[in-house]
Amino acid sequence: MSLDVSLDVAALRRDFPVLEREFHGHRLVYLDSAATSQKPTSVIEVMDTFYRHTNANVHRGVYTLAEEATAAFESARARMARFLHASTPSEIVFTKNATEAMNLVARSWGGAHLHEGDVVVLSLMEHHANVVPWHMLAAERGIELRWIPLTDDGCLDLESLPQLLEGAALLSVTSLSNVLGTINDVRHLADAAHAADALIAVDAAQTIPHVEVDVTAWDADFVAWTGHKMLGPTGIGGLWARENLLEGMPPFLGGGEMIRDVTVDGFTTNDIPWKFEAGTPPIAEAVGLEAAIDYLDDVGLEAVRRHEIELTGYALRALHERFDDRITTYGPSDLSIRGGVISFLLDGIHAHDVSQVLDEDAVAVRAGHHCAKPLMRHLGVPATTRASFYLYNDEADADALVESLARAEKFFAV
Amino acid sequence: MPGLEDLYREIILDHYRAPRNRGELPSPPATRAEGFNPLCGDEVVLTLQVDGDTVTDLLVAGQGCSISQASSSMMSAAVKGKSVAEARQLIRAFKALMSIHESKLGGEGDDAGTEADNALDGVQLGDLEALQGVVKFPVRIKCATLAWNTLEQGLDETSPS
């Protein structure tokens, strides 16, 4: 029996209008989905329709239009809750992005629970979004940060985890590294954290667009995500957290929406999740996000994941075959624990120069430190070039990358 | 559409492959200045010796893309042996070179252009003019100016203007 779950990439590509663009006479080869994904027509159109047809502020008006807008907004929350297998929509707090979600955890939960000398455990592969909020808290109140080291092939080195977790209040880690592609075993980490009486926060910004996530099966406490990497619009992301945790957390930002009552003497807070959503939320963005989730569900994340494993393997083989020992790629060689991310260095050519040549061939990759400077320091490189894949990429894109890199090599040949 | 040849002129690639004045002077007595481009990790470390009014020696260390490294190599060749005043004039002229096109590209008013023209007036940029093509690639301008900002920092330390 053959399970045919392969993606019809050519058909999918037609759903993404930007992929029709050409630059410098070449079709766009978009290999930067780890930075942000492209958007399907369904997402673009549903937002357009919302503004033309349904736009009003939410939770405020009694009129029918406002009711419709509120229903659309809350429907997106419920959709996201189902997508993550959350037990109730009130566990979904909308934020601007994953960064704001991590800041919410640090400010609200951390602000209430962490005091001088308390320990937060991070890893060396974290995005700055899961580093700087903790540095800020450390500077303010002297919490201690501990770092999980990495193995040579870019996995978490868990040997010292029990010691690192000793007396820790929180383990905060990424579930998929945006530089190495490493997929971490969240359930294992959650069990270790809980065994040490610590909570676990997961930066799932790179996982949720590509791998089916069940927050209950993960047994996580906090999960941060961002809409624009999962085919949705910019300006919306969020935090999932266990209901009882959210209930006990103080508000994050203050303003409208998040209050029950305000007097000259003070205020009382709204119920969760609105308690954490001060001001007018990203309403049209929520509507777009729901359409993005529908799209991902229609395609099927299992098929997406399988496609990305195949494509990543194909690209890695092609790169190593073509450039041999002149290329260094980072991250695990075991594709089953690797997402569609390939960071690399081409011998003697700086990442910026590589991506400049690639741009001439309309191959869009990212060059730099990828907002993961502790990791770059650990790797001992100032910058890498990163190609990242999504459901609309295929082997022709990987081939274009290899050909363009060959041109860069030739151009800069000594 | 500007091509790669506009950016990577032969003389730039030459400086990149065979950088001049590489290394570090012992400091002290030399003054040390570090420039860093946080966006891309380009790094320029200058050690410069100023005797009286003259930049008598200048070495460059650091790492980065071809533009940042070639620009620092070309800068070192242009500045070594010059007076501090001449070096500062070169800094102004080079920055003007980097902004003149920018403003023209951006279609802004003439003011920036005139100001830039003044800074460039009568200054011999020589090989440095090869870096002019960088302005057609706005994200790379910072790579080209890094060495010059670092030089300015170093000069400010040794000989405050």
Ligand SMILES: Cc1ncc(COP(=O)(O)O)c(C=O)c1O
């Ligand atoms: C692993 C990881 N965490 C967090 C973020 C932050 O996402 P956002 O910029 O949408 O807040 C990113 C995006 O680059 C990421 O890759």
